[in-house]
Amino acid sequence: MKNLIYTITLLVTMMVSSTQAQNKISLMRYDDDFSMVKKDSIKKGFNQLKYIPLGKNNSISFGGELREQFQVYNNINFGDVPPTFQDVSVNQLWHRLMVHSNIELGNHFRFFIQLNSTLRFLNDNPIIPEIDENQLSLHLAFAELKVTNWNFRLGHQEMYYGNHRLITVREGPNTRQAFDGLVVKHKFKNGTMDFFAVSKVISKQYVFDDESMHDGLYGIYGTHYFSNRKLGLDYYLVDFQSKARMYNYLSGFEDRQTFGIRLFSNMKTINFEFEGGYQTGKFNDLTIEAYNFLADVNLTVLPAKKGIIGFAANVASGDKDNSDNKLNTYNLLYAKPAYGLAVPIGATNIISFYPYLKINPIQKLNILAQVFFMARNSNQDGTYSPGMIENRPRPNALFVSDKKTLGQFYVLETNYQQNKNLSFSLDASYFEAGSYPKATGNGKDVSYLSFKTTFKF
Numbered sequence: 042m043k044n045l046i047y048t049i050t051l052l053v054t055m056m057v058s059s060t061q062a063q064n065k066i067s068l069m070r071y072d073d074d075f076s077m078v079k080k081d082s083i084k085k086g087f088n089q090l091k092y093i094p095l096g097k098n099n100s101i102s103f104g105g106e107l108r109e110q111f112q113v114y115n116n117i118n119f120g121d122v123p124p125t126f127q128d129v130s131v132n133q134l135w136h137r138l139m140v141h142s143n144i145e146l147g148n149h150f151r152f153f154i155q156l157n158s159t160l161r162f163l164n165d166n167p168i169i170p171e172i173d174e175n176q177l178s179l180h181l182a183f184a185e186l187k188v189t190n191w192n193f194r195l196g197h198q199e200m201y202y203g204n205h206r207l208i209t210v211r212e213g214p215n216t217r218q219a220f221d222g223l224v225v226k227h228k229f230k231n232g233t234m235d236f237f238a239v240s241k242v243i244s245k246q247y248v249f250d251d252e253s254m255h256d257g258l259y260g261i262y263g264t265h266y267f268s269n270r271k272l273g274l275d276y277y278l279v280d281f282q283s284k285a286r287m288y289n290y291l292s293g294f295e296d297r298q299t300f301g302i303r304l305f306s307n308m309k310t311i312n313f314e315f316e317g318g319y320q321t322g323k324f325n326d327l328t329i330e331a332y333n334f335l336a337d338v339n340l341t342v343l344p345a346k347k348g349i350i351g352f353a354a355n356v357a358s359g360d361k362d363n364s365d366n367k368l369n370t371y372n373l374l375y376a377k378p379a380y381g382l383a384v385p386i387g388a389t390n391i392i393s394f395y396p397y398l399k400i401n402p403i404q405k406l407n408i409l410a411q412v413f414f415m416a417r418n419s420n421q422d423g424t425y426s427p428g429m430i431e432n433r434p435r436p437n438a439l440f441v442s443d444k445k446t447l448g449q450f451y452v453l454e455t456n457y458q459q460n461k462n463l464s465f466s467l468d469a470s471y472f473e474a475g476s477y478p479k480a481t482g483n484g485k486d487v488s489y490l491s492f493k494t495t496f497k498f
Contacts (some may be wrong), residue, residue: 064077065461090102104141106140109137110493114487114488115129125168126166152185156178175244176246177198190228193224205376219240224236257283275304276305288368313339337354360421373388392418394414415449470489
């Protein structure tokens with residue numbers, strides 16, 4: 042099956058290599074804007090697939106994405122891996138192929154479908170289906186009704202809000218994240234309001250074997266703009282219900298409510314972002330009391346090169362006392378990995394401070410450099426992956442170490458946008474392990490290198 046899919050991919054690669062740049066291509070492909078193609082009487086290349094009439098006021102369009110990413114890891118998870126792993130320092134190739142179709146029926150109804158194929162090569166370690174490989178799946182399939190300023194969307198769909206700290210599409214890993222259910226979107230003069238009742242789709246390794254309707258996610262997310270959109274305020278209330286997550290390796294039923302606000306700006310010189318979330322509810326017989334705060338302030342110092350320097354800090358709670366009747370571990374829900382792909386660390390029970398630099402030295406090239414100084418918030422709780430799986434310390438050594446310092450994490454990310462369709466990325470990072478990884482395992486320093494090329498049409 043892998044060889045067949047990869048052969049098809051190579052054929053697609055040759056076909057798209059000469060495609061011309063097109064209109065707006067979005068992170069969420071169902072938000073693509075190819076309205077100008079409709080007015081073009083002479084369509085060339087893949088533009089011919091962007092608007093195919095199907096009778097009066099009906100049409101169909103096609104699109105897709107091919108992404109190849111080669112990664113080099115030294116000392117995965119600080120050298121601490123399960124016995125089933127063959128190596129802690131691996132090379133691997135991630136392959137992603139996604140194709141979609143958008144069917145417009147009149148001005149008020151559409152149907153969107155997207156197939157996904159993600160594969161992993163060169164790495165002999167066990168595959169993580171949610172991240173590494175999903176050989177073939179129906180990634181998205183939803184119907185949407187548009188009525189004035191209201192959109193009603195039902196089915197498999199991607200979601201993200203704010204700065205991806207609550208719900209994300211999980212673009213960095215090989216397999217993107219989808220949800221199954223109902224989303225109602227409302228637009229008004231100075232903002233938007235979304236209502237959703239969904240369940241995360243569980244991505245599995247093989248062909249059309251994904252599952253959903255295990256966890257519940259219900260809530261509202263609103264955005265309001267002020268001062269001609271120079272200031273914005275997000276506000277949200279989300280209820281999460283699941284039996285899938287464990288805290289200090291204890292399983293059970295979780296019913297958790299998250300309340301949050303995010304204040305952000307869009308000004309010329311100085312900008313900021315402040316976000317705070319508080320969680321309450323129940324995990325088994327424990328009362329949930331958890332929090333997460335972020336502050337980010339940056340200054341444009343080289344306007345011609347979009348040169349920005351900034352400083353940010355993030356504090357997320359961990360459990361304070363395993364003998365009380367409370368659970369203080371902050372649940373990231375379905376957030377974007379805060380520290381990228383190099384290390385399996387989510388923001389839960391972490392205090393981090395990080396200066397950063399962004400610049401566009403030439404028009405098509407973006408560069409981000411940052412340094413994270415990281416520590417555990419509480420020594421009565423471990424550290425968790427971005428998917429909320431506790432990975433340190435081991436179950437038989439939960440409270441042995443009181444060390445908190447994770448270390449320093451140096452990150453360089455680059456992206457070269459050749460045109461609207463083709464981009465190249467080179468990322469490098471190095472994690473200098475601190476006292477906590479050393480006290481709870483091998484504690485080796487981690488290095489990571491990635492080269493990625495992406496073609497979208």
